[in-house]
Amino acid sequence: MRVLDNIISDRGSKYAVAGAPCRDEAEAKKLLKELKRRKKFAKATHNSWGLLTEAGPVKNDDGEAGAGMVILRMLEREELTGHLVVVTRWFGGKHLGGDRFRHVQEAVRIYLEDLAASG
Template identity: 65%
Template sequence: MIQLENILTDRGSKYAVSGGAATTRQEAAAFVKALCRNKKYAKATHNTWAVILPDGTPVKNDDGESGAGMVILRMLEREEVVGEVVVVTRWFGGVKLGGDRFRRVQDCVRMYFEARG
């Protein structure tokens, strides 16, 4: 598991990114559940995630951050990352980010890719 906390702040919203192996939808959901055992992540506004299963099936969950799961999924497809769930966590800071929220999600996923090598 890779977990990068407090990597971005934008207008009060704070971001983290995590990821690890997941070869089934159930493993991806279990990864997010394990992440949320940490109260900090459980209290987050959004834990958006995506994974491409080994059979090529894309799975995503926006967790209320409409469209963010698709952003993660597209980045996984471009990098050809299979069997690895990526979770972008956001703690809302009181100011709506509009379209910038997608740029922050992309920034987080890029940082995750850099950390995993």
């Protein structure tokens, strides 16, 4: 899995983004389990993810209401099918309100740019 750590920090909350080629929800859950083998990611407050499959979109907010849909919308815009994207947040003690969606969007953008740059 490609992992970009410490990409965004706001009011104590920290964000990372990760992803990998993925065919379906079952594989997504295996990849998420693999990511959580890293102690830091296992202790995260939220591991929200989205995936566009041949059968349709799959997402999980992991307690960060609406985050999965933000990830899906960006994947749809890029027409990136068969690639799991996970946005991880470590809650810093202060509520971010609507800024949290902006940060999820920014994390996915950073991931997609890194993916494109690596060919």
